[in-house]
Amino acid sequence: xxxxxxxxxxxxxxxxxxxxxxxxxxxxxxxxxxxxxxxxxxxxxxxxxxxxxxxxxxxxxxxxxxxxxxxxxxxxxxxxxxxxxxxxxxxxxxxxxxxxxxxxxxxxxxxxxxxxxxxxxxxxxxxxxxxxxxxxxxxxxxxxxxxxxxxxxxxxxxxxxxxxxxxxxxxxxxxxxxxxxxxxxxxxxxxxxxxxxxxxxxxxxxxxxxxxxxxxxxxxxxxxxxxxxxxxxxxxxxxxxxxxxxxxxxxxxxxxxxxxxxxxxxxxxxxxxxxxxxxxxxxxxxxxxxxxxxxxxxxxxxxxxxxxxxxxxxxxxxxxxxxxxxxxxxxxxxxxxxxxxxxxxxxxxxxxxxxxxxxxxxxxxxxxxxxxxxxxxxxxxxxxxxxxxxxxxxxxxxxxxxxxxxxxxxxxxxxxxxxxxxxxxxxxxxxxxxxxxxxxxxxxxxxxxxxxxxxxxxxxxxxxxxxxxxxxxxxxxxxxxxxxxxxxxxxxxxxxxxxxxxxxxxxxxxxxxxxxxxxxxxxxxxxxxxxxxxxxxxxxxxxxxxxxxxxxxxxxxxxxxxxxxxxxxxxxxxxxxxxxxxxxxxxxxxxxxxxxxxxxxxxxxxxxxxxxxxxxxxxxxxxxxxxxxxxxxxxxxxxxxxxxxxxxxxxxxxxxxxxxxxxxxxxxxx
Amino acid sequence: xxxxxxxxxxxxxxxxxxxxxxxxxxxxxxxxxxxxxxxxxxxxxxxxxxxxxxxxxxxxxxxxxxxxxxxxxxxxxxxxxxxxxxxxxxxxxxxxxxxxxxxxxxxxxxxxxxxxxxxxxxxxxxxxxxxxxxxxxxxxxxxxxxxxxxxxxxxxxxxxxxxxxxxxxxxxxxxxxxxxxxxxxxxxxxxxxxxxxxxxxxxxxxxxxxxxxxxxxxxxxxxxxxxxxxxxxxxxxxxxxxxxxxxxxxxxx
Numbered sequence: 001x002x003x004x005x006x007x008x009x010x011x012x013x014x015x016x017x018x019x020x021x022x023x024x025x026x027x028x029x030x031x032x033x034x035x036x037x038x039x040x041x042x043x044x045x046x047x048x049x050x051x052x053x054x055x056x057x058x059x060x061x062x063x064x065x066x067x068x069x070x071x072x073x074x075x076x077x078x079x080x081x082x083x084x085x086x087x088x089x090x091x092x093x094x095x096x097x098x099x100x101x102x103x104x105x106x107x108x109x110x111x112x113x114x115x116x117x118x119x120x121x122x123x124x125x126x127x128x129x130x131x132x133x134x135x136x137x138x139x140x141x142x143x144x145x146x147x148x149x150x151x152x153x154x155x156x157x158x159x160x161x162x163x164x165x166x167x168x169x170x171x172x173x174x175x176x177x178x179x180x181x182x183x184x185x186x187x188x189x190x191x192x193x194x195x196x197x198x199x200x201x202x203x204x205x206x207x208x209x210x211x212x213x214x215x216x217x218x219x220x221x222x223x224x225x226x227x228x229x230x231x232x233x234x235x236x237x238x239x240x241x242x243x244x245x246x247x248x249x250x251x252x253x254x255x256x257x258x259x260x261x262x263x264x265x266x267x268x269x270x271x272x273x274x275x276x277x278x279x280x281x282x283x284x285x286x287x288x289x290x291x292x293x294x295x296x297x298x299x300x301x302x303x304x305x306x307x308x309x310x311x312x313x314x315x316x317x318x319x320x321x322x323x324x325x326x327x328x329x330x331x332x333x334x335x336x337x338x339x340x341x342x343x344x345x346x347x348x349x350x351x352x353x354x355x356x357x358x359x360x361x362x363x364x365x366x367x368x369x370x371x372x373x374x375x376x377x378x379x380x381x382x383x384x385x386x387x388x389x390x391x392x393x394x395x396x397x398x399x400x401x402x403x404x405x406x407x408x409x410x411x412x413x414x415x416x417x418x419x420x421x422x423x424x425x426x427x428x429x430x431x432x433x434x435x436x437x438x439x440x441x442x443x444x445x446x447x448x449x450x451x452x453x454x455x456x457x458x459x460x461x462x463x464x465x466x467x468x469x470x471x472x473x474x475x476x477x478x479x480x481x482x483x484x485x486x487x488x489x490x491x492x493x494x495x496x497x498x499x500x501x502x503x504x505x506x507x508x509x510x511x512x513x514x515x516x517x518x519x520x521x522x523x524x525x526x527x528x529x530x531x532x533x534x535x536x537x538x539x540x541x542x543x544x545x546x547x548x549x550x551x552x553x554x555x556x557x558x559x560x561x562x563x564x565x566x567x568x569x570x571x572x573x574x575x576x577x578x579x580x581x582x583x584x585x586x587x588x589x590x591x592x593x594x595x596x597x598x599x600x601x602x603x604x605x606x607x608x609x610x611x612x613x614x615x616x617x618x619x620x621x622x623x624x625x626x627x628x629x630x631x632x633x634x635x636x637x638x639x640x641x642x643x644x645x646x647x648x649x650x651x652x653x654x655x656x657x658x659x660x661x662x663x664x665x666x667x668x669x670x
Numbered sequence: 671x672x673x674x675x676x677x678x679x680x681x682x683x684x685x686x687x688x689x690x691x692x693x694x695x696x697x698x699x700x701x702x703x704x705x706x707x708x709x710x711x712x713x714x715x716x717x718x719x720x721x722x723x724x725x726x727x728x729x730x731x732x733x734x735x736x737x738x739x740x741x742x743x744x745x746x747x748x749x750x751x752x753x754x755x756x757x758x759x760x761x762x763x764x765x766x767x768x769x770x771x772x773x774x775x776x777x778x779x780x781x782x783x784x785x786x787x788x789x790x791x792x793x794x795x796x797x798x799x800x801x802x803x804x805x806x807x808x809x810x811x812x813x814x815x816x817x818x819x820x821x822x823x824x825x826x827x828x829x830x831x832x833x834x835x836x837x838x839x840x841x842x843x844x845x846x847x848x849x850x851x852x853x854x855x856x857x858x859x860x861x862x863x864x865x866x867x868x869x870x871x872x873x874x875x876x877x878x879x880x881x882x883x884x885x886x887x888x889x890x891x892x893x894x895x896x897x898x899x900x901x902x903x904x905x906x907x908x909x910x911x912x913x914x915x916x917x918x919x920x921x922x923x
Contacts (some may be wrong), residue, residue: 491786498785502763502771509760512722513829516758517772517836518746527782 006142007265008258013148013217015257016155018282020210021234022241022249023162024203029243031178031199034085034096035433038103040231041111042204043211044224046073048111050212051125051221065128069208077204081197088616094379095616097433098570101381104231105567106609108224109602118600122221128154132216151213158209159250162202166246175199225560232444233282235437239289256285280449287441290434291426325631333578344478353474355588357546360481363584365539366569367485367492367577368532373566374574375496376528377508381562382423382439385446386533387540388557389416391550392456394541395463405466405545413538420533424526443559451552462551465544481542488535489577495531504528564605571611573621582623671734673698673872674840679718679728681711688714689725690896694874696840701866701873703887703904705880707916710893712876713755716844719874720752721745733839747775751838751871753829755845759817765828766813769800772835803831806868807861823854827861834865840872841865847879855879859886884908892916 021039028036046068053064080103088096116122126132127147134146144152166172177185178195186192211227218226233256240252260281344356365387372380393412397403403411427438451457471477495501503524506514511521540557544550555561568587573579590604611622618625672695681689689711696702706712717723719730721742729738737745746752760768773796774780784790792800804810807827812820817828826846833841846862847855859882866873877883883890883904890907892900894916900907907913 494788494790495782495785498782498788498790499774499780500782500785502767502774503780505763506760506771509762510758512742513754513758513760513832515742516720516746516750516752516754517832518743518775520741520743531782 002141003265004262005138007261009138009142009144009148009261010265011257011259011261012254013151013257014214014260015254016151017210017214017230017253018233018237018256019250019253020155020158020206020213021231022237022253023159023246024206024210025234025238026241026243026246026249027175027199027203027206029238031175032081032085032089032196033093034088034100035093035238035243035437036103036203037097037100037231037235038080038107039203039207039234040228041104041107041224042073042076042207043214043230044108044221044227045076045111045115045211046208047125047211047215047221047227048115048122050215051122052115055125061126061128065212068212069205073204073208073211074201076208077200077202078197080204081200084613085200086193086196091616093433094436097436098379098567098615099613101563102567102571102609102612102615104228104609105564105612106606108228109605109609112223113600113602113606116221118602124219125215125221127151127216128212147216154209154213158206162246171195171198228560229282229444229448232286232440235440236282236286236289239286239293239434239437242293256282280445283441283444283448287438287445290430290438290441324635325627328631329576329578329627333581341482345475350474353478355592357474357478357481358543359585359588360478360485361539361542361546361584362587363581364481364485364488364542365536366565366580366583367488368534368536368539369566369569369574370492370577370580371495371535372528372532373570374576374579375501375504375508376525376532377504378525378528379436379566379570380439380529380532381436381559381566382443382446383532383536383565384557384559384562385443386416386420386536387543388446388451388554389419389533390537390540391465391544391554391557392451392458392463393537394544395458395465395550396455398466399463405468409538409541409545412541413534416537416540417530417534420536421526421530423533424529425522428522428525428529440559440562443562447557447559451557457550457552457554459552462549462553464549465547467545467548477546481546484538484542485581488538489581492535492577500524500527500531564608567612568608570615571608571622573624575621575624579621579623672696673700673733674719674874675731676715676719677729677731679715679725679730681714681718681723681725688896689718691728692893692896692898693728694891694898694901696872696874698839699866699870699872700889701875701887703875703877703883703890704893705877705883705890706893709895711896712893713844714896715893716842716876720750720842746836749837749839750842751833751836751840752842753826753833753844753846755848757822757825757829757849759825759828761818762816764814764816765809765820765831766800766804768817768828768832769803769835770796772832773799776836800835803834806834806865807831821854823850823858826850826858830862830865834869834871838871840874843873843875843877845876845878847877847882855882862886 021043024039025036028034049072050064050068053059053067054061059067084099084103085096088099112118127150129146129150132146134149136144136146136149138144166176174185174190174195175198177188177190178192178199185195210230214227214230215221234253237249237252237256240256241248263281340356344353348356365383368383368386369380372378372383390409390412393415394405394408397408397411398405423439423442427435427442430438453459457463467477468480471480503514503519506517506519507521507524515521543556544554547554550557569580569583572583572586586608587604590607591601594601594603614622674694674696676695677693679689679692680687692711692715694702694704704712704715714723718725718728721737721740721744725738729736731737732745732748732750735748737748740748760771763771770792774792777796780790801810804813807830809824809827809831812824817825820828830841830843830846843862846858850858862873863886865871873887875883875887887904890901890904891898892907892910892913899916900910900913902910
């Protein structure tokens with residue numbers, strides 16, 4: 001019995017932290033419709049502020065914690081709301097999620113660069129309890145340490161304050177009203193903006209509290225990875241609460257922590273199960289909850305009675321680019337490609353050839369995002385995992401079956417495609433942000449569990465991957481990669497032009513209308529998923545051949561890169577093949593440029609992370625919209641073509657959508 | 671045996687009975703109207719027929735097959751065509767592309783490997799059929815324009831055309847006149863009549879516009895508070911006292 005209680009207590013502090021972040025997730029989702037993936041990063045930022053103040057500047061714990069939790073964290077929340085999310089009210093939930101994804105990628109790097117300092121130690125932060133190591137005895141001979149007490153007591157206090165706020169304070173009542181319907185609330189004279197700002201501050205405070213409380217449990221703050229992983233556990237809890245109920249979020253968090261504690265206690269230490277089940281539990285829980293928890297799907301649908309008054313969310317600009325623009329971008333793209341190619345064989349040294357090759361390989365991987373996001377309209381966060389399946393698959397098939405590498409690459413891509421289809425079948429039921437979260441859960445299980453297994457990534461030893469015969473040197477290998485990129489590019493263009501692409505276009509134009517003519521949405525999207533996963537697998541295999549070894553430590557296959565891949569492609573342009581190639585080359589060239597100017601590598605993540613925030617405004621990508629703008633400028637001022645009227649349809653496509661037929665319906669009815 | 675037989679459709683929302691035991695028939699080639707005041711349950715009934723909502727009780731039999739539980743796209747393949755009250759077109763596609771996509775779905779010849787081998791371009795018979803529908807609806811002049819450039823009235827014709835390409839046995843029109851002015855409405859009614867004559871498609875029409883229904887439908891069902899209060903020949907229904915009270919009365923004021 002005493003063991004049982006002890007194990008429960010072991011998991012309780014973590015459960016409290018899960019609950020705090022989950023409450024923040026539910027709160028912001030309910031009041032502003034944003035599923036804020038950046039809370040993990042915010043928790044990390046608060047922990048870093050606390051650390052810097054306490055350890056480096058010698059502040060006592062309490063003022064340092066108060067500043068980090070009560071001043072810094074709400075301020076960050078307020079800034080995010082004012083600068084970003086307030087302007088995204090009418091954006092799709094997916095666009096909001098992409099913005100928070102960008103923050104998740106950018107914020108930890110900002111913290112490391114500008115707060116902690118690259119490579120500086122972050123060891124040994126202590127908790128806010130007056131005596132961290134104090135041991136408190138309870139019934140059944142169980143004990144809690146000072147830092148455990150800090151977590152539990154703070155969580156209880158925070159939840160009590162929140163409950164009182166909802167029950168008695170006017171702002172609490174308003175928050176509850178905004179949850180029901182922001183517009184209705186505004187009609188009755190309440191400033192929904194102010195309420196939303198307040199709830200962002202409040203939920204960010206909870207994230208900051210979680211960060212400061214959990215920091216002492218980590219040996220070092222590091223780069224924030226541990227905090228992001230905590231966040232994922234909190235996502236599972238938020239799903240358990242159906243994104244609605246704060247008490248359920250509290251309960252779910254504690255439950256998850258306690259189950260983890262029990263697993264850790266009862267599973268024989270060192271056994272396979274203990275090694276893999278415990279770390280995988282939150283992700284597995286997330287995955288299972290997403291698939292089987294009833295009521296989650298209905299929670300997604302907007303219940304706002306006035307939701308219909310908003311203009312419908314614009315679909316990403318599909319085929320509406322002018323002929324001139326297509327020709328101009330193609331000519332420019334091919335020109336740049338040829339110049340690069342010639343340079344590669346004349347003046348470039350080995351280093352630059354390597355950079356260029358990597359850029360080409362990333363372009364191949366990014367074309368998978370062109371398929372799933374640009375054509376399929378889904379945000380998959382598992383593309384790096386599919387690349388990993390391609391890479392590890394190639395390595396293992398070559399080793400186990402002694403096959404030559406070229407057919408192996410295709411087999412590995414096929415394997416990734418099959419896994420993609422299998423992942424798509426259950427997650428497509430969810431749709432929207434939950435589909436993305438499902439893919440994230442898969443990517444996490446892949447990075448934290450599968451990659452650790454010997455038969456996947458070789459365990460302690462790196463796996464050797466041969467290059468195809470005659471391509472051992474870097475120059476011919478570059479040619480080979482370019483050839484693969486060209487083939488895959490044409491493949492993507494053909495599929496987009498073909499029936500599959502048309503069906504997907506129809507589905508993203510209007511899913512109900514597409515179904516009304518007999519298009520099976522699930523089938524089309526499963527095809528898109530499988531194709532996309534196969535392309536990612538192909539790119540991952542190329543990457544493995546480029547490195548000639550892969551191991552569990554290959555970063556490009558980790559879920560963090562999966563997030564980053566989506567962010568970078570979506571920022572530039574997920575709609576076009578050039579977008580993917582631009583993204584691939586940017587990913588390798590921007591760090592070189594930064595390096596040239598003596599700037600740190602992490603800035604790449606920050607640039608693209610913050611860039612992703614623009615996704616809501618330019619769903620077609622920054623590059624695409626800038627190109628369009630400069631094309632319009634050229635037409636207007638240089639060629640002086642007459643601006644065509646909207647009626648004959650040859651005019652430049654408007655980006656505000658006011659004259660689109662589907663939108664005009666409401667206008668004309670008024 | 672009627673083409674469409676909906677029997678005893680009952681739908682409740684959180685205790686409120688939106689539809690109570692509603693049954694209708696539509697025969698092949700016939701134009702039937704479904705009318706009723708606001709909130710009578712017309713759209714709910716429509717959505718139950720189309721599979722967007724699942725009724726608590728009742729059955730829908732179409733062309734001799736029970737489709738009560740069939741998915742939306744399956745119903746489309748069995749011969750349901752529809753238009754939307756709030757226009758639902760595919761952004762970024764031209765008028766012709768709308769029709770060609772629907773034609774490809776009907777034929778079911780789209781394959782990923784054909785895309786990859788560049789064999790997915792519209793075939794000559796596909797083009798011919800889409801040209802035929804364009805001519806029927808008078809959309810030839812805008813065939814290669816993106817749908818964003820169209821007026822609302824012609825946008826609705828594109829919806830009709832897209833539905834016709836699937837060779838529906840029954841066309842379900844959800845308030846086709848909504849958002850159109852009287853001239854456009856008249857033109858639409860004329861075109862629909864022509865379509866019905868040329869293709870022999872049955873039509874079930876949910877409509878607010880009394881004039882439009884009176885001139886177009888040969889038979890009517892009247893819904894009020896979720897129950898059928900009258901049905902029959904259009905002229906007879908408009909004479910019906912209960913209908914006048916429930917529905918027309920408020921229009922005459």
